[in-house]
Amino acid sequence: MSERAEATASTEKDSIKFHFQLQRDEFSLDVDGSFSGRGVTAIFGHSGCGKSTLLRCIAGLEKPQIAFFQVDQSVWEDSSQSTRLPTHQRPIGYVFQEASLFPHLSALKNLQYGQKRCGQSQNNDQLEQVIDLLGIENLLHRKPDRLSGGERQRVSIARALAVCPQLLLMDEPLSALDMKRKREILPFLERLHQELAIPVLYVTHSPAEVRRLADNLVVMDSGKIIASGKLTETEQYLDDSHLF
Numbered sequence: 001m002s003e004r005a006e007a008t009a010s011t012e013k014d015s016i017k018f019h020f021q022l023q024r025d026e027f028s029l030d031v032d033g034s035f036s037g038r039g040v041t042a043i044f045g046h047s048g049c050g051k052s053t054l055l056r057c058i059a060g061l062e063k064p065q066i067a068f069f070q071v072d073q074s075v076w077e078d079s080s081q082s083t084r085l086p087t088h089q090r091p092i093g094y095v096f097q098e099a100s101l102f103p104h105l106s107a108l109k110n111l112q113y114g115q116k117r118c119g120q121s122q123n124n125d126q127l128e129q130v131i132d133l134l135g136i137e138n139l140l141h142r143k144p145d146r147l148s149g150g151e152r153q154r155v156s157i158a159r160a161l162a163v164c165p166q167l168l169l170m171d172e173p174l175s176a177l178d179m180k181r182k183r184e185i186l187p188f189l190e191r192l193h194q195e196l197a198i199p200v201l202y203v204t205h206s207p208a209e210v211r212r213l214a215d216n217l218v219v220m221d222s223g224k225i226i227a228s229g230k231l232t233e234t235e236q237y238l239d240d241s242h243l244f
């Protein structure tokens with residue numbers, strides 16, 4: 001068994017459990033299942049199938065009619081018990097398509113803003129590790145408007161990690177970048193994958209990104225999950241993606 005597969009198998013008991021039902025005018029989300037507690041799980045499906053809505057439910061940014069979300073033994077939301085951790089108390093890092101940095105703060109100050117939510121004593125060591133991992137040492141004193149799109153996104157990922165998240169949510173983090181910038185940033189995402197133990201939910205349209213980064217795959221269609229499992233067992237959905 002490969003190192004990655006072993007890691008996935010050994011933490012299956014820690015998997016992340018979810019159940020959401022959300023009704024909008026012309027769309028309903030109805031998902032029930034679990035994610036691996038380790039590695040990268042790609043959430044894949046055509047435009048409008050509900051990938052971002054699922055991440056927003058997990059982050060507590062939506063109010064589904066039915067909601068259950070549990071990480072390890074910790075229940076973040078259970079509508080049957082009226083339990084609901086507000087977004088700002090959920091230990092998540094969230095990376096969006098477009099870098100969402102404070103324009104008036106330097107990259108370092110943006111990271112320190114995230115770090116304040118971390119609240120652990122080894123804070124600075126962890127921040128240094130994140131800075132090193134994303135290769136942004138020489139960008140720290142620049143403000144966002146003096147960074148390239150790829151550099152800004154690397155700082156955004158670092159800020160998401162600076163909060164010491166238990167779960168990293170990435171919503172098409174490369175889709176606003178051109179091919180050159182994508183190529184520049186992918187190796188850093190691979191490093192994150194290899195060196196961090198934080199589970200990542202990674203929304204994408206790109207079969208190439210899934211193949212390069214993911215251990216597990218969740219395939220969505222019309223607000224439902226139509227396949228889920230290890231990438232090695234579900235990869236055929238990437239090739240058939242033009243069919244649904």
Ligand SMILES: Nc1ncnc2c1ncn2[C@@H]1O[C@H](COP(=O)(O)OP(=O)(O)OP(=O)(O)O)[C@@H](O)[C@H]1O
Nearest residue numbers: 024025026027045046047048049050051052053054
């Ligand atoms: N705030 C909103 N109010 C009403 N409908 C919405 C809202 N946000 C999204 N929707 C609708 O909900 C559905 C799911 O949207 P969602 O953004 O989750 O899809 P997606 O799979 O992430 O799409 P994409 O890949 O294009 O980003 C779509 O039909 C969309 O039009």
